Amino acid sequence: MQKLGIDMSAGGGLMYGGSGKDAAKSSSKAERDQQKRRAAAHEAQRRGRDKDRERSRSKSEGRRKSSGSGKAGGAQQQRKGRGIPIIIVPPGFSSLINMYNAKGFLQDSQFETWQASKERMDAQGVGRDNIVILQRTHLRESPVVYHVVDNANAISGKDWARVVAVFTQGASWQFREFPYKDTVDVFQHVRGFHLRFEEEPKVPESVRGWDVKVLWISRNNRHKDRTAAMQFWEALDQFLASNRSTLAY
Template structure:
């Protein structure tokens, strides 16, 4: 039974106000089939992507028709008082437009959803009469047509994940094998494993690097023989033969004989590496300051850490100082423990090892935002590899139009209100749930 369409027909025909309910069913009109309150419709909510129930949609639209100017918070209080499940502010405008006939369909309607009628909520006689015309001839019920199927949202995430998982597993095994071989050879320097070493040394040493025969994994003072240091022949006049050790020192001349011929080599200083697997995840936010920017360094910490959204210009006018990078402590779905994340408006240098820690980014909708990123295709505006390795998000206000180019990217849209704050928590939880799914799919070693 297409409960959503039945409710819509009653709203359009002006009959929804006359509908009634009891503890288990919704009665649109006496001659209609009663709808089970707890039955699911084929309308998917923007919060959690769950199918809304009959009682949520019916009570909401009836309340709106009777009180069109009343705030959403007033509707929620009334629904709770009457014992009805509520729906989110994020679904409000779209449902009103569809149920009142302002638009013919909605992208949130899932025509592939399997809806099972409850035997306790169906009168077979009424259903049979509904499916016959005046002459008693059965008539065809058109539930879906070609256009409605084409307009339906299509989520290919599970399909892509199915084919991508074996490929990522193979890459991981090859990387572990390479690391094991390097350790067996005594190679300890892993700083440039993502950049060709030859290119790095030519850029920093010069074009003569190819003729110097340098051993980039050796220490500065070591060499295969006394006449070679780091693969470079030392002139014979600079070589010093080891001094003979006297059997017994005697006289002042013995002092000079005891002097070492060279200072002992110092152990190489280990440099701190922040981009190794298991590091603190990085979240990149825009550095912009216009009215369409939802999150930047003024308000990102409060939203991502506590789920509380305040427009950035309000924070700025309050006298708050902006930093280019801050740390947040996440407790959401972490059993009381605090997990540290770094939030920054500055992307790492193109060759920086910190790219291994970048987990998410918020996009503005302009390709120039990624011009210095190290992923394949960014120079040509191709961001497929970028958003396969980094979870992309687009934060927008509910009154702003969607950006066409963002629709072609593999990013998730987070919609917030400029003035209403009751939907902020849902947007906050949606962000963290999507980021967790992305990192889990990539078997990330970051501390998230």
């Protein structure tokens, strides 16, 4: 019976040797298949964890970039303060900028002589106001209102806190009505500017001695107007930020 592949068990049962080998082979193959499935499952889990980590890193980097962009752009947003800033221009007609052409230069970045502005306004029947209202758009997502005046006497005590800039031709009498002891004190509280044609490079000695920023424009080349206007706003922003102004500038 052994030749036939049949054996007798101790209990008298029949054991088929050939079938037993087949069963062992089948069992071994099943184990190998199961091991392969487990290995594949582990590999899939590993890849899934790697993808999750990659997504997490991407989100973290995105948040950092967004935060950095917000901080960079924050300096270009309108300050959420209170009070309209005031800019003072010279009251006479000897300055390149006064109440007639201040709006065109500061708001529209386009310089026009005050004589030409006055003639145009007269032809339109528009009189000169005591306060020029301009809307600043440079480095701002929405317009910011500024007031331009030329009469320091008309500024009340509490409103001096809103005076942020002054254009000067170098005459010290312009500051007689300012509530500060001298010009040094003036320019510690108010940012000083001097507008000048580059064809006339000799800056007045008084202006050179004061803490005043000179803005250069061309007598005939209007392409340079925008650069000078941008320099005005950027210098004013830096001044107000350093003084921690609470105005809406």
